[in-house]
Amino acid sequence: MSPGVTGRVTVAVVGMGAVGTALAGALAAAGHDVVACGRRPLSNIEVTEGDSTATYPVRWAAAPGEVGPVALTVLATKIHDTGGAAEWLAVLTSAGGSVLVAQNGVDQVERVGPLVGAAGEHHRGTDSAGAGSAGTVVPALVYVNAERVAPGVVRTRRSDRDLVVPGTDEAAPVADLLAGAGLAVERSADFATAAWRKMLTNVSANPITALTGRRVEVLAEQPVAELAMRVLREAVAVANAEGAQLTDADAHEVLTWLQTLAPGSTTSMLQDRDAGRPLEHDGLTGTIVRLGDRHGIDVGANRTLLSLLSAVSPGASATR
Structure with a gap:
């Protein structure tokens, strides 16, 4: 994602569990083109917060080739499933773009960086000559309390902050996009x-x-x-x-x-x-x-x- 990106963008969400579905709902509600990546078909997602329930359309992709490069990829798998997302990450970031790592742990960049863009192609043993930039990895700390009720259906309980991201220039465009989607984003200097x-x-x-x-x-x-x-x-x-x-x-x-x-x-x-x-x-x-x-x-x-x-x-x- 380039600095200053505004308007509607395509966002691929890899890992449509509780957190992935909650973030996908916020992005879809803001008018972005959300692609749900994985084996399970989805055409809509449903998010309940308090007494309010809303349904949002999403596109479904069963394989990375059905999507191609996107402006933003949200990686919301569990830590132990990161390797299984390697092909998705390599293709989705093959022309650059950003990856929001919405995972637990303290080593998101070290864990995901080798799987992104040209580095991801090399990781898969693919010739990366002519590939795009390596892409930007933006680690995120998720505070949204999301409960998966069924595939594509979540209940959320929000507090005063939803996500914490680094307070760096590199992370700023992603933070701006997320804040524009109604998420409470804190930018941390440490x-x-x-x-x-x-x-x-x-x-x-x-x-x-x-x-x-x-x-x-x-x-x-x-x-x-x-x-x-x-x-x-x-x-x-x-x-x-x-x-x-x-x-x-x-x-x-x-x-x-x-x-x-x-x-x-x-x-x-x-x-x-x-x-x-x-x-x-x-x-x-x-x-x-x-x-x-x-x-x-x-x-x-x-x-x-x-x-x-x-x-x-x-x-x-x-x-x-």
Whole structure:
């Protein structure tokens, strides 16, 4: 996406789960040409927020060649499904364009960059001579609480921010487009710290809700809150060892924020466990454990959660 792009653009969404469908709905509502990429046919998506439900038309593409290069690609697969999106990313960004990485974790650029544009063609073993620019990878922290009710149907619970992106010139055109679609977009001058702060929500709320089978209200119960704080403090120590700027106050703020979410708010990992899908534990809790071991940090609470999550997660699949 070039600086200053305005008006209607084509946006390809790879990963039409809860987050992908919610973002697709906002973009379609703003008049953009939204392409739902994947095996499951979709001609419309339905988004419910509060008492209001709206339906938006989308185009469906079963293969990358049915779309070609686009101005913006939204990658909303789970971390462990990123490799399965490689062909989509290479084709959709073969003439440049931008990729909004709407995934969890703290390494979105490192994870997705090798799959984009000319780099993606090389990754696939394809001759990339004459290919377009490498494309722009824009990592995003997703705060929209989205619940997938059925294919192409989501319920959202919005707060004061929907997405956080880097406050860089490179990310500005994508941020402008998203804000123009009615999304509350925060531009962070210290995105690394912001990403680790979001990681705090993921490594506390996701594992605990998935293992208890309960929604975020469970985090308000005292024994569970105490466990969540141990998990959060370990993650803060790892984050700071990795160069972030977090304190114990951040751990308390994250837990307080989670405890004040709208009743019924869910997590992606709980939804995946309820649906019998592979869990994202390796990319979240597993990251804390691996980095904790690298830095010699005691991450016992996260290690226990990782063991339990590994035991309950179905075998990982190559595609979503």
